[in-house]
Amino acid sequence: MNIEPVERIVVFRALQLGDMLCAVPALRALRHAYPHARIALAGLPWAARFVERYGHLLDELIVFPGAIGFPEQEETDAHLPAFLHALRERRFDLAIQLHGSGGVANDIVEGMGARLNAGFLKPDEAMREGVFMPWPDDLPEPARYTALMERLGIDVRTLDLEIPLTDDDERECNALVDACAIDQDKLIVVHPGAQLPSRRWPVERFGEVARALSDAGWQVAVTGSAGEAHLTACVTRDAGTHAIDLAGRTSLGALAALVARARLIVCNDTGLSHVAAAMRTPSVVIASGSDTRRWAPLDHTRHRVLADWPACRPCAFRECPYHHECALNVSVQSVLDVAFAHLQEAVFHAHD
Secondary structure, three states: OOOOOOOOOEEEEEOOOOHHOOOHHHHHHHHHHOOOOOOEEEEHHHHHHHHHHHHOOOEEEEOOOOOOOOOOOOOOOOOOHHHHHHHHHHOOOOEEEEOOOOOOOHHHHHOOOOOOOEEEEOOOOOOOOEEEOOOOOOOHHHHHHHHHHHOOOOOOOOOOOOOOOOHHHHHHHHHHHOOOOEEEEEEEEEEEEOOOHHHHHOOHHHHHHHHHHOOOOOOOOEEHHHHHHHHHHHHHHOOOOOOEEEEOOOOHHHHHHHHHHHHHEEEEEOOOHHHHHHHHHOOEOOOOOOOOHOOOOOOOEEEEOOOOOOOOOOOOOOOOOOOOHHHHHOOOOHHHHHHHHHHHHHHHOOOO
C-alpha cells in the first residue's frame, strides 16, 4: 500500500457491541501498523463508550447519522450529505469499510473522499478503485476483517478478542459483588436476552436451566439490559430464591469484570457470547437462527455452541415466521449436560 505517510484513518463500522468486539483484532493490527496515525471510527452514537475503552486503538468517534439501508438507526439519507462533507473536509489518507459485505456501505466510504479506500465487495459488485476484496463468506467474523488488513499489507498477529478493564470497572464489580453477596467461586451468569427475538432461546427454558444449576449449589446471576428486565425477571423467578437479577445494573466494564470472575456463562448467540470469549470464561451458547460458522467463538473447547439446523437457517428474520424450530429443538437437558461437563472440568482443573 503505497500512500505514505498515513496520518489520518477513518474506519466505518456503525454496529452494536458484539459486532464491534469482533472487529477488535483488525483494529489492533491497524494500530500496530500505524502507531502514530489518528484513527477515527465512524459509528453509532453509543460507540463513544467503545472508543473511550479502546483508546489504545481508536482516537475519536465520528457519529454516523444513519442512511437508507442501515437498520440500526432511522433509515433516512437526510443527514448524509452534511456527514460526508464534514469527512471530506478532514482529508483522510485512508478510509476502510469494515461495516459489512459491501454495496451501499462502499458508496458511503467513497463519499468520504479519502486518498485511498478499502473494503469488501458483494459477489455481484463491480470492482472499485482502491484496495477491495470479495466478501470472505466462509470465514469466522473476526477473521473477515483481519483478511482485509492482510490485503492492505498489514500483519495480523492474533484473532483474540479483548476487553480492557479499568480500575473503575473493578470497583463497580466489587461493589456489586458485595451488595448482592455474590460467591465468585460458585457464580454462573445466565443471559436470556438478544437484540432480535428470533435469536432468543425460550425464556422458560433459561429458567429451567437456571433452576437446575441453582439446585446443584451454584449461584446464578441473571444479566441483561434495563430493556430486558421482563426476561431476567422470568428467569430469576424460575431459578429460585437464591438467584440474583442484575438487569440494568451493570455497565459494560463491570459486566465484563463479572464475566471474568464467573465459572460459566449460559447465553444466546449475542454480544455476551463475545464478552465471554474476550474474558476467556467458559460458556454454553444456544445459537438460534444465526450462522454459527460466522459467529461462534473461535475456541470451540472453552465455548460450546448448541444449535439445530432446519432448512430456513441461517435466518434473516427479526421474528421467526415459522415455529422457531431451531430454538425449540435445543433441549434443556442438552444445555445442562454441556454446562455440568464444563463445571466438572473446571473443578477437576482447580484441584489438579
